[in-house]
Amino acid sequence: MEKTFLMVKPDGVQRNLIGEIVSRFEKKGYQLVGAKLMVVSRELAEEHYAEHKERPFFGELVDFITSGPVFAMVWQGNNVITTARAMMGKTNPVDAASGTIRGDFATSVGMNIIHGSDSPQSAEREIGLWFSADEVLSFEKTIQRWI
Numbered sequence: 819m820e821k822t823f824l825m826v827k828p829d830g831v832q833r834n835l836i837g838e839i840v841s842r843f844e845k846k847g848y849q850l851v852g853a854k855l856m857v858v859s860r861e862l863a864e865e866h867y868a869e870h871k872e873r874p875f876f877g878e879l880v881d882f883i884t885s886g887p888v889f890a891m892v893w894q895g896n897n898v899i900t901t902a903r904a905m906m907g908k909t910n911p912v913d914a915a916s917g918t919i920r921g922d923f924a925t926s927v928g929m930n931i932i933h934g935s936d937s938p939q940s941a942e943r944e945i946g947l948w949f950s951a952d953e954v955l956s957f958e959k960t961i962q963r964w965i
């Protein structure tokens with residue numbers, strides 16, 4: 819089953835949007851198989867955003883993502899990587915359509931509420947970076963928990 823890494827960023831947590839965001843993915847039909855509320859270390863933030871190291875906004879990005887708790891999640895389901903990105907909307911909320919998370923709740927590219935893996939390779943890398951194996955339910959364990 820395809821899995822992706824999603825994270826409610828500090829602005830989303832501060833604005834009490836965890837429930838709204840989780841609800842959207844639940845209603846879509848995806849399964850939450852891992853979740854934790856955490857304050858991110860600079861080390862983890864820099865590793866997570868390593869591809870942006872040379873960008874002018876890298877320092878601000880790391881400052882922001884470490885500025886307060888985030889809600890890190892692993893979701894699974896059919897085509898969840900691409901569909902979650904569509905549900906999130908464009909990176910810059912100015913370009914994000916109404917009905918998407920960023921389109922409905924954000925106004926600035928620096929504080930755009932949510933992160934989602936953008937490919938199977940980044941999903942695998944990010945799930946491994948943020949979660950240990952025993953923090954993510956396997957499909958079998960999920961079924962057992964729901965009985």
Ligand SMILES: Nc1ncnc2c1ncn2[C@@H]1O[C@H](COP(=O)(O)OP(=O)(O)OP(=O)(O)O)[C@@H](O)[C@H]1O
Nearest residue numbers: 870875879908909927928929930932933934935936
């Ligand atoms: N010009 C910018 N100024 C400030 N922050 C930016 C800018 N461009 C991108 N960012 C921040 O860096 C993050 C990573 O950028 P990226 O291009 O990977 O977008 P994304 O994949 O949609 O976002 P994310 O990785 O958070 O899901 C963005 O979500 C945004 O918070």
